[in-house]
Amino acid sequence: MNNFLSNKYLLILLRVIVGFVFIYAGILKISDPAGFSDAINNYDLLPLSIVNIFAITLPWIEVVAGLFLLFGISVKENSLIISVLLIVFILAIVISLGRGLNIECGCFSTSSGTRVGIIKLLENIILLTFSFLLTKFNSVFLSISSDKNSS
Amino acid sequence: MKINFTSLLSTIIISSLLGLLINYINPKGIPFIKEYRQLKFIDDSTTSYISNEVNGSTPDEVFDEAKAITLKQAYSLYNQNVLFIDARDYVEYEIGHIKNAVCLPYLDYDEYKTILDTIPKSTPVVAYCDGKDCDLSILLGDKLFELGYKEVYIFFGGWMDWQMAGYPIEDEDE
Numbered sequence: 001m002n003n004f005l006s007n008k009y010l011l012i013l014l015r016v017i018v019g020f021v022f023i024y025a026g027i028l029k030i031s032d033p034a035g036f037s038d039a040i041n042n043y044d045l046l047p048l049s050i051v052n053i054f055a056i057t058l059p060w061i062e063v064v065a066g067l068f069l070l071f072g073i074s075v076k077e078n079s080l081i082i083s084v085l086l087i088v089f090i091l092a093i094v095i096s097l098g099r100g101l102n103i104e105c106g107c108f109s110t111s112s113g114t115r116v117g118i119i120k121l122l123e124n125i126i127l128l129t130f131s132f133l134l135t136k137f138n139s140v141f142l143s144i145s146s147d148k149n150s151s
Numbered sequence: 152m153k154i155n156f157t158s159l160l161s162t163i164i165i166s167s168l169l170g171l172l173i174n175y176i177n178p179k180g181i182p183f184i185k186e187y188r189q190l191k192f193i194d195d196s197t198t199s200y201i202s203n204e205v206n207g208s209t210p211d212e213v214f215d216e217a218k219a220i221t222l223k224q225a226y227s228l229y230n231q232n233v234l235f236i237d238a239r240d241y242v243e244y245e246i247g248h249i250k251n252a253v254c255l256p257y258l259d260y261d262e263y264k265t266i267l268d269t270i271p272k273s274t275p276v277v278a279y280c281d282g283k284d285c286d287l288s289i290l291l292g293d294k295l296f297e298l299g300y301k302e303v304y305i306f307f308g309g310w311m312d313w314q315m316a317g318y319p320i321e322d323e324d325e
Contacts (some may be wrong), residue, residue, distance in 0.1 A: 033174060033181045041185065042286055052185040060170035065162055077159040102285045104258075115258075135154075 011139035014130040015069050015079075021127060022066030022082060028108050029059035039106025043092050061085070069134070072143020079134035086128040093121050190219035190289065190307060217292035217303035220277070225306040226318055228277055234270065236295070238280040238287035239310070247322035249279065249313055257291040267298070275302040282311030 004010070029036040037055035040046060046054065061081065068078040089107070096103060096116045105114045107123075114120065174180040220228070229235065235252035237244045241263075244254040255263050257280075270276065276295060280287035292305035306313075314320060 030170075030173070033177070033179060037181055037185055048185050052181050052183055055181060055185075056174045056183075057167040057170040060166040060173070061163060064166035064169070068162060074155065074158040074162070076153070077155055078162055080154060081159060081162060102281055104286070 005133055006137040008139065008141040011134060011137055012072075012141045014134055015072065015075065015139050018079065018082060018127060018130050018134065019066045019070030022062045023070070025108050026059040026062030026066060029055075029106075030063070033059075036106055039104055042101070042103040042106070043096055044101070045092055045095065058085075072140060075139050075143070076135050079131045083128055083131040083135060086124050086131060090121065090124045090128065093124065097121070190305060191216070192219045192221065193224060193304070214296070214302055217278070217289075217296045217305050219305045219307050222306075222308045222312045222316055225277060225279075225304075225308070225313070226316070228275070228304065229318065233275050233277055233304075235277045235279060235306075236291065237310075238278050238291035239285075243281070243310075245323055247310070247314070247320055249310070250319035250321050252279075252321075255291065257287045257294070260294070267295075270300075272299045273301060275304070276300055277304040277306050279306040279309040279313075282309040283307065285309060 033055055036059065037052050040055055041048070041051050062085065065078040065081045065085075068074055069082070093105075093116050097118075101116065103116055105116045105120050107114060107120060229249070232251075235249045236255050237248045237252045238255065238257040240256045240258060241254055244252075244256070248254070253266055255266055278288045278292040278295060280291075288305050288307060288309055292303050296303045
């Protein structure tokens with residue numbers, strides 16, 4: 001099983017998928033900072049005073065980590081960042097579902113109309129699995145990074 | 152699973168600084184501290200103003216944004232035949248809605264927006280959705296105000312409060 005999971009072709013596929021999803025999600029959020037700030041606020045989990053700091057920085061962390069992942073730069077570290085973000089997103093969705101909130105997810109664009117729900121939760125869990133595998137096995141295939149000794 | 156924390160922190164710091172810098176120069180940038188979209192409620196003393204407005208007389212107050220109303224005020228507007236707009240999706244609207252309300256799902260706005268062609272901008276409108284845990288009424292209310300509707304109310308208590316109060320509804324059994 002480990003042999004299959006550490007297959008370099010599988011890992012680069014995961015890298016591309018996770019990388020693209022995060023670049024795409026980040027760019028959409030960057031294009032509408034006010035909308036994303038409202039989306040975070042709707043979760044009612046963060047104090048108002050720090051909502052905007054998250055709205056300003058988080059999409060850029062997504063884009064930069066996604067780009068690094070795509071190009072194979074510090075894959076372990078960047079996939080770890082993405083895993084942590086996904087865990088936070090999953091917790092936010094679970095808490096919102098538990099509280100019965102009917103809010104926009106804010107996962108991609110803020111006007112895509114995706115609501116917080118089970119499907120969203122599953123998407124995040126699948127991405128988290130991919131991201132975790134990248135942290136565990138690393139992926140240096142077709143990478144522009146010179147650090148190839150840690151696979 | 153050896154992790155290089157310097158590299159990890161670098162990504163976070165570089166992207167955060169990038170975000171702060173771009174936000175600073177972006178005309179659509181937001182302030183560091185969020186200002187809350189505080190719903191301003193109409194106070195009861197202005198309810199008479201609402202009646203004047205419905206009767207077509209000149210308003211003595213110009214709305215600078217969509218204003219929130221309580222259940223009681225919503226009922227008073229309902230009795231004055233003010234138009235209610237349901238911001239929830241079509242299925243929820245079909246299951247049950249405030250009597251005579253029209254359906255304009257905020258999340259499928261483009262598909263349903265033609266309904267606004269029949270509603271003059273001077274018409275007072277009330278946007279509502281499910282209730283207190285739902286933001287669609289605020290989003291739709293703000294959008295209607297941006298579109299030029301001069302008198303937009305947000306009935307934040309929404310469908311839940313209306314139903315609980317036993318006020319007139321239409322549902323799928325009818």
